[in-house]
Amino acid sequence: MSNLSAFSFGQRTLDLTRPQVMGIVNVTPDSFSDGGTLFELRQLCVDMAIERAQQMVADGATIVDVGGESTRPGAAPVSLQEEMDRVLPVVERLNKEVDAVISVDTSSPELITAVAELGAGLINDVRALGREGALQAAAATGLPVCLMHMQGSPATMQDAPSYDDVVEEVVSFLSYRAEQCVAAGIAKDQIILDPGFGFGKTLEHNLRLLNNLDQLQALGLPVLLGTSRKSMIEHVLGRPVDERLAGGLATVAVGVMKGACLFRVHDVKETVDVVRMTEAVLNECKV
Numbered sequence: 589m590s591n592l593s594a595f596s597f598g599q600r601t602l603d604l605t606r607p608q609v610m611g612i613v614n615v616t617p618d619s620f621s622d623g624g625t626l627f628e629l630r631q632l633c634v635d636m637a638i639e640r641a642q643q644m645v646a647d648g649a650t651i652v653d654v655g656g657e658s659t660r661p662g663a664a665p666v667s668l669q670e671e672m673d674r675v676l677p678v679v680e681r682l683n684k685e686v687d688a689v690i691s692v693d694t695s696s697p698e699l700i701t702a703v704a705e706l707g708a709g710l711i712n713d714v715r716a717l718g719r720e721g722a723l724q725a726a727a728a729t730g731l732p733v734c735l736m737h738m739q740g741s742p743a744t745m746q747d748a749p750s751y752d753d754v755v756e757e758v759v760s761f762l763s764y765r766a767e768q769c770v771a772a773g774i775a776k777d778q779i780i781l782d783p784g785f786g787f788g789k790t791l792e793h794n795l796r797l798l799n800n801l802d803q804l805q806a807l808g809l810p811v812l813l814g815t816s817r818k819s820m821i822e823h824v825l826g827r828p829v830d831e832r833l834a835g836g837l838a839t840v841a842v843g844v845m846k847g848a849c850l851f852r853v854h855d856v857k858e859t860v861d862v863v864r865m866t867e868a869v870l871n872e873c874k875v
């Protein structure tokens with residue numbers, strides 16, 4: 589069993605006996621198309637990311653997750669150089685200007701090594717350190733890792749997801765990857781697991797995974813939940829992406845009740861309220 593009461597993220601420590609909120613800071617500037625030189629555009633993007641992260645921390649996030657690669661279904665791949673150019677300046681400034689654990693959403697061994705030197709506290713990989721050299725790079729940093737389950741690759745994962753038993757397959761995959769991490773020199777109490785909502789899963793798979801989260805908890809490692817604004821909410825409620833807050837918050841309440849301890853979300857303030865209210869009920873006291 590991991591020591592959840594003092595989980596170490598580089599220089600910082602968080603109490604994982606209580607749910608922690610991780611704010612999503614995207615650094616994928618595809619949405620800007622008009623005006624400015626590339627340099628100015630990048631600077632603007634860094635400024636916006638820092639500002640957003642500061643607001644999230646003020647709202648109660650204890651971790652900020654920085655990602656420069658879009659892994660949404662069908663998203664265009666990003667070169668290593670582009671990912672580095674997007675992420676490194678943000679991590680460097682976050683480390684100086686923001687009081688939170690810096691998590692970096694990446695699968696690239698080169699980026700893993702580089703962000704560790706700039707003060708990152710967590711390596712969050714949707715490919716569970718499956719890329720050539722990623723496992724060794726992560727182990728060499730001494731940082732904790734979040735291993736996520738995905739069936740297939742982002743380009744094709746939603747084409748026809750299929751499992752005999754999704755819960756069993758996700759639990760055995762993550763358990764196997766955790767063992768490989770330990771074999772590579774990552775301490776068992778530095779591993780976080782994530783079922784990977786929306787990554788090669790139909791609505792039924794996502795709902796089964798959330799409702800049976802206790803089977804993943806049974807491995808004794810902290811569990812991270814990433815459902816924020818995802819299409820599983822659209823598939824139940826029929827809501828476009830900007831109207832999925834309430835649906836996402838419902839999944840957070842369920843996650844807290846089922847013992848997940850990390851919540852990766854866009855809407856930090858609302859999520860912190862739901863986490864605290866759910867905890868108050870479970871503990872029968874204000875927290």
Ligand code: YH5
Nearest residue numbers: 659660736782784785814817818819829
């Ligand atoms: C995750 O679950 N997800 S990137 C599609 C959406 C909304 C959001 C509109 N990185 C996870 O956030 N890391 C991503 O529909 C992650 N767990 C972990 N550990 C995808 C994303 C998103 C995709």
